[in-house]
Amino acid sequence: MANYYFDKYMAVETYGLTLESSQYEQPSGGKINGHTGYSINEYGNPVGNGIYKTIYPGYSGETVYNTYSNKLYKYTNGVPDQVRFELYIYTMAFTGYKIGSLVQSNVIAEANAYPANDRHSDGYWYIRRNIVNTAPTMPGAFTQPTGTLEIGDSKAVTWGSSGDAESNLSKYVLEASINGGGWTVIAQPTSPTFTYAVPTATSVKFRVKAVDSNGLESAYRDSALLTVAKPMYYWSKYNVKKPYIISETPKSDAWFGSNTIGYSGMFFDTTTGFFTVSGYGSHPWTTVVYVPSGGVNNVSADKLVAMDANGMRKMTTLTGVIGPDAQGTLVQSNITATEGAYPTNGKHTDGFWYVRGSRVSQSIAPPGGFTTPAPNTTLLPKQALTLAFVASTAPSISVYEVEHRYNGGAWAIVGTHSNALTRPFTVTIDKALQNVEFRVRAKNTSNVYSDYVYSEAFTIQHNAAPTMTLSTTDSRTLYENDTYGIIGTATDTDSGNVVTVMYQIDGGEKRAILTHISTGAAIPFNLTLIFKGGMLYNGAEAVTPVLVEGGQHTLRVWAEDNQGGAPAEQTRVFYVVPNRPASLTINTFPSATDLINTDIITIGGSVADPDNGEITVKYKIANGSYTNVYTGTGGPFTFQLSLSALAPGANTITIQATDAYGAVTSKTLQIKKEDNVQPLKTAVVRYKLTPPNGTAKGALVWVEREVGDLVVSAEISMGASGSAENFVAMTKSATAFVSEGIEEDEFIFDAGTPKENIILKLTMTRTSTTSDKGITLISGVLS
Numbered sequence: 001m002a003n004y005y006f007d008k009y010m011a012v013e014t015y016g017l018t019l020e021s022s023q024y025e026q027p028s029g030g031k032i033n034g035h036t037g038y039s040i041n042e043y044g045n046p047v048g049n050g051i052y053k054t055i056y057p058g059y060s061g062e063t064v065y066n067t068y069s070n071k072l073y074k075y076t077n078g079v080p081d082q083v084r085f086e087l088y089i090y091t092m093a094f095t096g097y098k099i100g101s102l103v104q105s106n107v108i109a110e111a112n113a114y115p116a117n118d119r120h121s122d123g124y125w126y127i128r129r130n131i132v133n134t135a136p137t138m139p140g141a142f143t144q145p146t147g148t149l150e151i152g153d154s155k156a157v158t159w160g161s162s163g164d165a166e167s168n169l170s171k172y173v174l175e176a177s178i179n180g181g182g183w184t185v186i187a188q189p190t191s192p193t194f195t196y197a198v199p200t201a202t203s204v205k206f207r208v209k210a211v212d213s214n215g216l217e218s219a220y221r222d223s224a225l226l227t228v229a230k231p232m233y234y235w236s237k238y239n240v241k242k243p244y245i246i247s248e249t250p251k252s253d254a255w256f257g258s259n260t261i262g263y264s265g266m267f268f269d270t271t272t273g274f275f276t277v278s279g280y281g282s283h284p285w286t287t288v289v290y291v292p293s294g295g296v297n298n299v300s301a302d303k304l305v306a307m308d309a310n311g312m313r314k315m316t317t318l319t320g321v322i323g324p325d326a327q328g329t330l331v332q333s334n335i336t337a338t339e340g341a342y343p344t345n346g347k348h349t350d351g352f353w354y355v356r357g358s359r360v361s362q363s364i365a366p367p368g369g370f371t372t373p374a375p376n377t378t379l380l381p382k383q384a385l386t387l388a389f390v391a392s393t394a395p396s397i398s399v400y401e402v403e404h405r406y407n408g409g410a411w412a413i414v415g416t417h418s419n420a421l422t423r424p425f426t427v428t429i430d431k432a433l434q435n436v437e438f439r440v441r442a443k444n445t446s447n448v449y450s451d452y453v454y455s456e457a458f459t460i461q462h463n464a465a466p467t468m469t470l471s472t473t474d475s476r477t478l479y480e481n482d483t484y485g486i487i488g489t490a491t492d493t494d495s496g497n498v499v500t501v502m503y504q505i506d507g508g509e510k511r512a513i514l515t516h517i518s519t520g521a522a523i524p525f526n527l528t529l530i531f532k533g534g535m536l537y538n539g540a541e542a543v544t545p546v547l548v549e550g551g552q553h554t555l556r557v558w559a560e561d562n563q564g565g566a567p568a569e570q571t572r573v574f575y576v577v578p579n580r581p582a583s584l585t586i587n588t589f590p591s592a593t594d595l596i597n598t599d600i601i602t603i604g605g606s607v608a609d610p611d612n613g614e615i616t617v618k619y620k621i622a623n624g625s626y627t628n629v630y631t632g633t634g635g636p637f638t639f640q641l642s643l644s645a646l647a648p649g650a651n652t653i654t655i656q657a658t659d660a661y662g663a664v665t666s667k668t669l670q671i672k673k674e675d676n677v678q679p680l681k682t683a684v685v686r687y688k689l690t691p692p693n694g695t696a697k698g699a700l701v702w703v704e705r706e707v708g709d710l711v712v713s714a715e716i717s718m719g720a721s722g723s724a725e726n727f728v729a730m731t732k733s734a735t736a737f738v739s740e741g742i743e744e745d746e747f748i749f750d751a752g753t754p755k756e757n758i759i760l761k762l763t764m765t766r767t768s769t770t771s772d773k774g775i776t777l778i779s780g781v782l783s
Contacts (some may be wrong), residue, residue: 002166003132006107006114010100011125014548015044017072017090019581023668025075026084031056032075034064046072046092057083095534096548099125108132112569115507118554126507135218136162136169136210139192142223143454149198150231151339154365154393154450158193161375161456162210162218169376170213177205193369193453195393201228230338232360237335238353239328244273244320251315262289266318273320290318327353336360364394366450367440372422379436379460380493381429387414388422392442392450402440406433408457414438431462465565466492466499470557474572478531479611480579480661486527490559490568492518498562501525505536505544506553518561532661534578547576580610581663582634584617586655589669593676597644603653603669604638613660620654621645646673679769687760689782695754696782701730701747703762703778704738709771713763714747718755727761742776758782 032055035048046067055062055077066073074088097119107114107126114126140160149155162169171190175183178201187194198204206223246268263277264287277290325347335342335354342354368390373379387402402423403411415423427436438455470488478484492499501513501523513527529536534546547553553576558569586605595601607630609615617630617637630637641653653669689699696718703712715727730747738744764775 002111003108003134004111005105005129005132006109007102007127007129008104008107009102009125009127011097011119011123012100013044014095014098015040015092016095017046018093019665020071020089020091021666021668022086022088022584023666024084024586024670025087026670030083032064032077032085034066034073034075036064038065038067038072040092044092044094045070046090055085057085093546095546096551097125098548098551099127112556112558112567116554116571117552118507120507121509131166133168133212133214133216134165135216136164136212138162138219139172139208139210139221140456141221142206142208144451145196145226148227148229149204150229150361150363151198151200152231153198153363155196155198155363156193156366156451156453157196157206157223158454159208159221159223161192163376164210164212166212167376168213170211172208172210173217174206174208177207179203180205183207189369191369191371191375192456195366195368195453198228204228230340232336232338234333234357234360235335235337235342236330236355236357237332238330238355240325240347240351240353241328243270243323243326244268245270245323247319247321249317249319251317259284260287260289262291264289266290268318268320270323273322275318275320325353327355362446362448364397364442364444364448364450365392366453367392367400367442369453370438370440370455373455373458375456377458379427379458380464381427381431381460381462383427385425385427386422387425387438389440389453391421394442394444394450396445397442398445399443400440401443402438404436404438406430406436408435408437411439427460429462433460434462435459462494463497463561463563463565464493466490466497466559466561466568468501468557468559468568468570470570470572472555472557472572475574476572477575477577478536479577480532482531484529484531484536484574486513486529486555486557487525488557488570489522489524490516491520491522492559492561492565493520494518494561494563494565495520497565499523499559500561501557501559502567503527503558504556506547508544511538511543513557531576532579534576547578549576549578551575577611579659579661579663581665582607582609582615582657582659584655584657584665584667586667586669589671595643597642599643600640601643601671602638602640603655604636605655606634606636607657608634609659611659615660616658618656618658622647622652626656643673646671648673648675681766681769683764685762685764687762687778689758689760691756691758691782695756696758697752697754698750698783699730699748699758699760699780700783701760701778701780703745703747704742704776705745706773706776707741707743708773709766709768710773711765712745712775713765714745715761715763716749717757717759717761718749718751719757721756723757725759727759 033052035050035052037050038046039049041047048065048067053064055064055075057077061076063074063076070092072090072092074090075085077085103124114120114128116128119125139162142159144158145155157174171188172192173185174187174189174194176186177183178199180203186196203225205225207220209220210218259282261282264279264283265277267276269276275292277292283289331352342348342356344356346353348354370387370389372386372388397419399417399419400421401417402414404414404425405411406428414425435457437457439452441452442450468488468490472486472488486503490499490501495518497518498515499518500515502510503513504510513525516523527538529538529543535542536544536547552573555572555574556569558567560567584605584607589603592601607615607617612633614631614633616628618626618628619639620626629639649672651671651673653671655667655669657665699716701714705712714730716730717725717727719726730749732745733748734746736744766773
C-alpha cells in the first residue's frame with residue numbers, strides 16, 4: 001500500500017457558550033459593575049476583559065459582563081421600566097477540537113493510518129498531504145540470453161520485472177557493455193524484454209534499471225558476461241578440378257551465300273576439350289553453323305553466326321583450353337566451422353573446394369514482448385485473459401508457440417500453436433498456485449525457431465479484496481434529530497470469507513456495521529445514526545463527541561475480510577447544525593395599584609425558534625407545577641394570574657420555552673406583592689346564577705343584613721348564552737324585620753323572556769370605615 005506524507009499538529013479543544021437562562025434582575029444597589037468584553041482562557045473558561053465600568057438602568061443599550069467559573073453573566077440596560085436589567089446567563093461547554101500549532105512535518109504512513117484532516121485517537125490533528133513516491137524495486141535477474149552468442153543474431157534479452165508501490169513505473173533503461181567497454185543505452189522499453197542484434201564483438205554484458213514517472217530510479221541489475229563468437233556453419237568439402245573451357249576468337253567476315261554447308265549442332269566436352277558436331281547439311285542463313293577445323297571431333301571449330309542483311313556472316317574460331325579451378329567430387333560433408341574458416345563457395349588454401357551450408361545454430365528474430373497482461377497486473381482466479389504479444393520481424397513465420405507455467409514449474413502449451421498474435425487463457429482456481437508466467441517463440445516455414453520471449457511472473461490473488469458501494473449522500477447538512485444512513489453493499493467473491501464492514505467518523509473510534517460470511521453475492525448494509533444534542537447516536541450510544549458546527553466532518557466506510565484482503569474504502573463529508581434553543585422575550589410588567597385578590601394580572605411576551613420548529617411555553621409560580629400557555633412555531637403569547645395566587649412579598653415566575661427537541665430557554669420574572677390594606681366604604685360582589693331548567697325570565701332575591709351603617713343595592717345581567725354582561729338595577733320591593741339586629745331586603749326583576757346567562761351583582765355601601773356591618777344571608781327564586 002502506498003505511503004503518504006502527513007503533517008502533525010496539536011489538537012486544540014474548542015468551547016462555546018450556551019444560553020442557560022435569561023431573566024430580569026433588579027440589583028439592590030440599582031447598578032451593575034462589569035467588563036465591557038470577555039475572552040476564553042487556556043482552561044476554556046470565560047474571563048472578563050476590556051474596560052471595567054458601571055452601568056445603570058435605562059435605554060442606553062450598554063452591556064457589561066461578569067464571569068464565574070465556566071459561566072458568563074451578560075447584563076444589558078435596555079429594560080423600559082428604568083429599574084431592572086436584562087440578564088443572560090451562559091455556560092461554557094466543550095464543543096470539539098480544531099487544528100493547532102505544527103508539531104512535525106512529513107510524517108510518513110499508510111493512507112489510512114491517520115485522518116485526512118481531523119483529530120486522531122492519539123490526540124493529535126493530522127492533515128494528509130502528497131503521496132510518498134518511492135523508487136521502483138531493482139529489476140529481477142536476467143533470464144535471457146544464455147550461452148554463447150553469435151554475431152548478427154537477434155536475441156531476446158529478458159529480465160524480471162520491477163515492483164513499484166505507487167504503481168507509476170514508467171520504463172526500463174537497458175544498457176550494454178561491448179568487449180568490456182563503457183555502458184551504452186541500447187533501449188528504454190516499458191516491458192522487461194528487448195530483442196538485441198548481437199554485434200561484432202568477443203563479449204557483451206547487460207545491465208538494466210527501472211525508472212518511475214517522477215524520475216526515481218532503481219539500482220542496476222547486471223547480467224552475466226556473455227561470450228560472442230562468429231556463427232558456426234556446416235561445410236561440404238570437394239576435390240578441386242581443372243575443366244576445359246571454350247575460348248572464342250573472332251575471324252574475318254566471309255560470304256557464303258544464302259545457304260551454308262556445315263553442322264547445326266555442337267557439344268563441348270569440358271573434360272577433354274573436344275568439340276562434337278552434328279546435324280550436317282545445307283542450312284539457311286538464319287542458322288548458326290559449326291565447321292570443324294580439323295575433323296568432326298577437333299579441339300577447335302569455326303562458328304558461323306547467322307547471315308546479316310547484307311548477306312555477310314560473322315565468323316569466330318572456338319578452341320578448347322584449360323580453365324580455372326572448380327568444384328570437384330565430394331570428399332566430406334557436415335564439417336562445422338566458424339564463419340570465414342573456409343570460402344563460401346571456392347578453393348581453400350588446403351587445396352580443396354568448400355561450399356558453405358546452413359547455420360549450425362539457426363535462429364530467427366523472436367517475437368516482441370507480451371502486451372497483455374500489462375506489467376505488474378494482479379490476476380484473479382477464473383479470470384479470462386486474452387494473451388497478446390508483438391509479432392516477430394522475421395519473414396515467413398508459420399506459427400507462434402505460447403506456453404505458461406505456474407509456480408516456476410513445467411511449461412505447458414497455451415491453446416493451439418498458430419500464427420495468431422493472441423491466445424485465450426483462464427487463470428487457475430487452485431490456491432496452491434500463486435503465480436503464472438508466459439513465454440512465446442516464433443517458427444518459420446523452414447522450421448527455424450527464435451528464442452523464447454518471457455513475461456514476468458504475475459501474482460494470482462486468490463483472496464480477492466472486497467469491493468464496496470456506498471449510497472450515503474455526500475456533503476449533506478444534518479439538523480437536530482436528522483437521521484444519517486450509512487447504506488451500501490459489500491461484495492467478496494471468495495465464498496466463506498468473513499467480511500466486516502467498518503466505519504469511522506473524524507478519525508475517532510473504528511466501529512463495525514456488520515460481519516457476514518460471504519457467499520460471493522452482494523452483502524447489503526444499513527446503519528442509521530441520529531443527530532441530536534450536537535452528537536451522532538447509534539440508538540442510545542453516542543458514537544461521536546460534540547461535532548463542531550461549520551466544520552467539515554468525514555465519514556470513512558470500508559470492507560475487509562479475514563484473509564488480509566486490502567480494504568475497499570469510500571469517504572463522505574457532512575456538516576452539522578446543532579439545535580438552537582428558542583429565543584424568549586418577556587414584556588415589561590408595569591406596576592399596578594388599587595388591586596384586590598380577586599383581580600387578575602396579565603403577563604406576555606414572544607417566542608421564536610431559529611430552526612422554525614414547534615415551541616411550547618409554560619410557566620410556574622415559585623416551586624409549583626408548570627402550566628402550558630402556548631404551543632406554536634413562534635409569536636406572542638399571554639397568560640393571566642389571579643392576584644390571590646401570589647404570596648405576599650417577592651414571587652418568582654419562571655417561564656420556559658421548550659422546542660421540539662427538548663432544548664429549554666428559561667427566564668424568570670420577579671413580582672412583588674405588597675399588601676396596602678385600606679378600609680373600603682364600597683364593595684362589590686358578583687354571583688353567577690344557573691337556572692335549574694336552563695333558563696329564567698325573572699329573579700326574586702332576599703338579602704339579610706345587619707342593621708346599621710350598611711346599604712345594599714342589587715343589579716342583574718340577564719342575556720343569552722355567551723352574551724356580554726349588561727347590568728341593570730333590580731327593584732327593591734320591600735324591607736322586613738327578620739330578628740333582633742337583622743333586616744331583609746327584597747329585590748325583584750323581570751326580563752320578559754327566558755335568559756340563560758344570569759349574573760347578580762350586589763353593592764355594599766357604608767358611610768364610615770369603622771362600620772362592621774355586613775350581609776348574613778342571600779337567598780332567592782328564579783322564575
